[in-house]
Amino acid sequence: MSRNFEATSLRDSLCASVASAEIGSRVTVCGWVAKRREHGEHLAFLDLRDRSGVLQAVVDGSVDVRNEYVVRITGTVSPRPEGTINDRLVTGSIELTECVVEVLATAEAPPFQLDDRIDIDEQVRLRHRFLDLRRVALQDNLRLRAKVNRSLRAAMDEQGFCEVETPLLWAPTPEGAREFVVPSRLHPGEFYVLPQSPQIAKQLLMVGGFDRYYQIARCLRDEDLRADRQFEFTQLDLEASFVSQEDILAFVSHAVLNAAEAATGVRPESISSMTWAEALDHYGTDKPDLRFEMTLQDLSAVFATTEVKAFGAPTVKAIKVSEGAAFTRSRLDQLTEQAKALGAKGLAWFRITPEGLDSPLARFLSGEEAAAVANVDGAQVGDLVLVVADEYVLACRVLGALRVALGSPPVSQGPHCYLWVTEFPMFDGVDDEGHLMAAHHPFTMPHADDLDLIETDPLKVRSQAYDLVLNGWELGSGSVRIHRADIQSRVFKALGVTDEEAQSRFGFLLGAFKYGAPPHAGFAFGIDRLVAIFAGEENIREVIAFPKTQSGSDLMTGAPKSITERQIRELRIKISPKGS
RNA sequence: GGACCUGUGGUGCAGCUCGGAGUGCACGCCGCCCUGUCAAGGCGGAGGUCGCGGGUUCAAAUCCCGUCAGGUCCGCCA
Numbered sequence: 326m327s328r329n330f331e332a333t334s335l336r337d338s339l340c341a342s343v344a345s346a347e348i349g350s351r352v353t354v355c356g357w358v359a360k361r362r363e364h365g366e367h368l369a370f371l372d373l374r375d376r377s378g379v380l381q382a383v384v385d386g387s388v389d390v391r392n393e394y395v396v397r398i399t400g401t402v403s404p405r406p407e408g409t410i411n412d413r414l415v416t417g418s419i420e421l422t423e424c425v426v427e428v429l430a431t432a433e434a435p436p437f438q439l440d441d442r443i444d445i446d447e448q449v450r451l452r453h454r455f456l457d458l459r460r461v462a463l464q465d466n467l468r469l470r471a472k473v474n475r476s477l478r479a480a481m482d483e484q485g486f487c488e489v490e491t492p493l494l495w496a497p498t499p500e501g502a503r504e505f506v507v508p509s510r511l512h513p514g515e516f517y518v519l520p521q522s523p524q525i526a527k528q529l530l531m532v533g534g535f536d537r538y539y540q541i542a543r544c545l546r547d548e549d550l551r552a553d554r555q556f557e558f559t560q561l562d563l564e565a566s567f568v569s570q571e572d573i574l575a576f577v578s579h580a581v582l583n584a585a586e587a588a589t590g591v592r593p594e595s596i597s598s599m600t601w602a603e604a605l606d607h608y609g610t611d612k613p614d615l616r617f618e619m620t621l622q623d624l625s626a627v628f629a630t631t632e633v634k635a636f637g638a639p640t641v642k643a644i645k646v647s648e649g650a651a652f653t654r655s656r657l658d659q660l661t662e663q664a665k666a667l668g669a670k671g672l673a674w675f676r677i678t679p680e681g682l683d684s685p686l687a688r689f690l691s692g693e694e695a696a697a698v699a700n701v702d703g704a705q706v707g708d709l710v711l712v713v714a715d716e717y718v719l720a721c722r723v724l725g726a727l728r729v730a731l732g733s734p735p736v737s738q739g740p741h742c743y744l745w746v747t748e749f750p751m752f753d754g755v756d757d758e759g760h761l762m763a764a765h766h767p768f769t770m771p772h773a774d775d776l777d778l779i780e781t782d783p784l785k786v787r788s789q790a791y792d793l794v795l796n797g798w799e800l801g802s803g804s805v806r807i808h809r810a811d812i813q814s815r816v817f818k819a820l821g822v823t824d825e826e827a828q829s830r831f832g833f834l835l836g837a838f839k840y841g842a843p844p845h846a847g848f849a850f851g852i853d854r855l856v857a858i859f860a861g862e863e864n865i866r867e868v869i870a871f872p873k874t875q876s877g878s879d880l881m882t883g884a885p886k887s888i889t890e891r892q893i894r895e896l897r898i899k900i901s902p903k904g905s
Numbered sequence: 906g907g908a909c910c911u912g913u914g915g916u917g918c919a920g921c922u923c924g925g926a927g928u929g930c931a932c933g934c935c936g937c938c939c940u941g942u943c944a945a946g947g948c949g950g951a952g953g954u955c956g957c958g959g960g961u962u963c964a965a966a967u968c969c970c971g972u973c974a975g976g977u978c979c980g981c982c983a
Contacts, residue, residue: 362942362943362945362946363939364941364946365938365940366939367940368939368940368941368942370943370945381942381943386940392933409941409942409943411942411943414943434933434934435916435933436915437915437916437917438915438933438944440944442944443932443944445916445917446911446912446916447975448912448974448975449916502983503981503982521983547982548981549982551977551982552977552978554982666908666978667979753983763983765983864976874974874976875975875976876974
């Protein structure tokens with residue numbers, strides 16, 4: 326007989342399991358009193374809550390327990406009297422009678438009601454996170470997260486990947502995200518940093534012959550927080566040797582589809598893909614939300630010889646907003662402000678009415694131009710057409726942002742549209758000093774066909790970098806890495822990184838590569854974001870047990886806090902006064 | 906660093922435009938009643954620095970300025 330894992334020294338069953346227990350048997354359960362309903366001197370109902378669900382116990386009115394008391398109840402499993410069955414509960418057809426109630430801990434009235442139907446201010450929830458965690462929503466989300474983690478591990482294991490842990494105390498590599506700094510006590514004046522990702526460690530594992538590595542890794546970045554960004558977040562991080570981009574996409578797809586199946590019960594057939602250039606052209610972003618169409622339409626040809634000054638730009642693009650003709654003038658002004666905030670010179674709008682185009686600009690358009698605007702994306706009467714004329718990339722990005730602002734459904738709605746975005750550009754413009762900036766990171770392999778452009782036309786160089794996108798959220802990214810010193814030095818040169826700088830920043834990696842670096846490639850994607858989308862949550866805080874606020878505070882512990890004088894002395898650090 | 910939104914008994918909200926006594930609603934809490942409820946019901950009660958500071962005014966939850974906290978976004982996130 327297999328062991329009953331539910332039974333412990335204190336109980337022999339979980340609440341929900343009592344539903345299938347034998348009528349008439351005596352069971353002992355433990356949990357919190359979710360609700361007490363009193364019916365006079367000799368009858369009271371207790372809803373007992375544990376991690377499995379809720380169970381009703383019938384007790385004498387003299388039993389002195391209140392909400393959130395921790396109790397142990399031994400009772401007889403009894404069918405409920407006719408007419409008192411509750412269809413909404415798994416345990417709704419039975420109850421515990423002849424109960425012996427033992428109070429394991431008393432409880433004060435909680436600062437908010439632990440009821441999922443009630444909205445509580447997040448500040449209050451975060452201050453008492455341990456109580457919020459008792460509620461069904463967070464219980465479900467964190468259990469979903471555990472299920473996703475389990476399926477990801479299983480998928481990686483199945484594909485021959487070896488789980489390896491890498492250090493949290495790492496060396497500073499001043500590049501990319503701002504790092505969290507940890508002062509060294511034994512080496513005063515010197516510092517560790519917490520890794521923004523295990524990037525270099527995993528490449529060293531490839532040099533170390535591990536061939537296929539993965540880890541569910543915590544990453545830390547000291548950058549401003551957002552709905553989808555916390556200081557610390559969790560990635561499925563992986564790297565493999567003797568592989569191409571296609572191999573990595575296949576490994577990751579298998580893992581993600583496995584997780585999707587575990588989370589939703591349905592395994593998506595495959596993950597579609599498009600190039601970065603296509604994504605920008607059609608959706609105005611490198612993370613398209615494919616749950617809705619509203620694609621960007623190109624009117625550049627029509628407006629190439631336009632007389633309208635506002636449209637005299639290299640690129641003229643438009644989107645159709647269904648039913649948007651009903652937007653008020655102030656709403657349209659608001660959209661225009663939004664477009665300007667994104668860098669556009671302006672935003673042209675055209676209401677499609679039975680009488681034709683309604684817009685301040687309508688009377689300036691030629692017949693051909695007006696016809697083109699009126700037909701954008703098959704526009705009908707009642708629709709709105711938004712037009713941006715500007716440099717190509719800017720026009721795309723502005724309309725892409727408006728597309729999302731006006732069209733994207735809530736996270737909880739619609740299908741899960743997974744998408745690979747490939748062929749990212751190698752370089753991402755130039756910095757203040759006129760040096761090119763790496764779009765992904767400086768170890769990213771350029772596209773084989775574009776190697777010769779590094780010196781001649783670097784902004785045209787495509788890289789072997791790729792992103793995984795789900796419903797408009799960037800889940801993660803990866804690349805084929807440079808394992809050849811000659812290509813690496815050409816990329817460093819393009820980035821304006823001198824040999825000395827390269828040595829001081831990444832010397833240990835470049836040094837390792839001298840001893841036989843296999844061709845390798847990898848990927849990492851955010852589990853917080855993936856689980857949030859599975860859970861239908863707009864915010865990753867809802868899938869994290871103890872998250873921080875947007876200003877990086879932990880309202881429960883009070884972190885960050887000052888440390889003692891003694892700690893400061895030991896670390897040989899000095900706090901300079903505010904404003905200095 | 907910047908923009909916008911929010912802050913009113915323990916919780917959620919209304920009151921704020923157009924200043925006039927801490928006014929209202931729902932939940933919770935405490936007490937009493939109630940033998941089949943399940944967001945139980947009935948009666949009664951307690952509970953407030955209207956985030957904080959300043960200003961305008963005879964008078965401020967309400968108007969103005971500043972500040973703090975929370976949220977969404979821009980910048981930032983190789």
